[in-house]
């Protein structure tokens with residue numbers, strides 16, 4: 001079987017990889033689509049995400065959907081031939097955090113396509129993928145597998161919103177309108193936010209936010225003079241701010257526009273050691289500053305919302321490349337003036 005494998009910076013090869021036998025609780029899936037994520041782009045361009053460097057060949061990809069082709073001897077309730085959403089997270093299920101219902105914080109997580117541990121966890125831009133049975137979420141046979149592959153990034157947006165607390169009737173700011181920012185804005189509106197203001201430095205992304213992903217207003221913080229200054233009135237306009245851009249300047253701006261007692265959720269990943277948090281403001285205004293990392297049960301919720309079409313993820317789909325053209329897709333995926341999210345068609349012919 002073929003896979004898109006990162007050997008280092010600017011060195012991704014589509015090449016054969018070995019298959020391995022299933023454990024009793026495992027399932028083999030033919031991957032239909034794989035969404036290209038910011039982390040895949042970091043591996044491609046830098047050979048690393050944050051401090052996690054590629055130290056052995058790493059198959060990229062974690063936003064995947066597919067069809068079950070083989071089930072282990074102990075698997076119940078999953079049959080070959082069914083379509084499925086594929087949860088990229090394989091938590092240990094036994095550590096303190098797993099047992100406390102916060103498996104995204106698992107101390108022994110295996111997450112697809114990640115160099116965060118060694119040996120690396122091989123990813124989903126591969127024609128066949130072996131997962132534990134609880135990572136398989138069966139869906140109806142008429143489900144669109146391309147849209148379904150957005151379940152993982154949507155789950156990140158849903159988790160961020162859950163970390164924000166109840167949003168009904170609230171004024172919400174979302175800084176950054178890449179795929180996660182757009183899905184977070186959509187999730188915030190879905191949760192009942194009265195206003196969702198989305199920011200970015202690209203007009204193309206903001207147009208998608210405003211017209212199709214739930215933003216009630218947008219601000220281009222690169223072009224519009226004053227940026228968010230108008231929201232500084234009365235000590236801050238927003239009840240909640242979700243920082244998705246991963247830009248230090250965006251995080252710094254939030255402490256001027258968040259209300260006293262408001263909450264800031266950090267979703268984007270900032271470069272190590274650069275976070276500008278004015279602790280005196282945080283303290284005297286009782287601002288809550290919390291993190292959001294990946295997702296938990298929100299993955300299954302994301303699958304339900306996509307299958308039921310309660311949330312339409314189509315506006316973030318920017319095109320599909322065959323697996324053989326993975327390098328061309330990775331090159332183009334970074335062009336934010338034209339692309340929101342690109343996908344790889346891993347096994348041709350699946351829909």
Ligand SMILES: [Zn+2]
Pocket residue numbers: 037038039062063152153
């Ligand atoms: Zn992702």
Ligand SMILES: [Zn+2]
Pocket residue numbers: 091092093094095096097098099103105106107108109
């Ligand atoms: Zn665990």
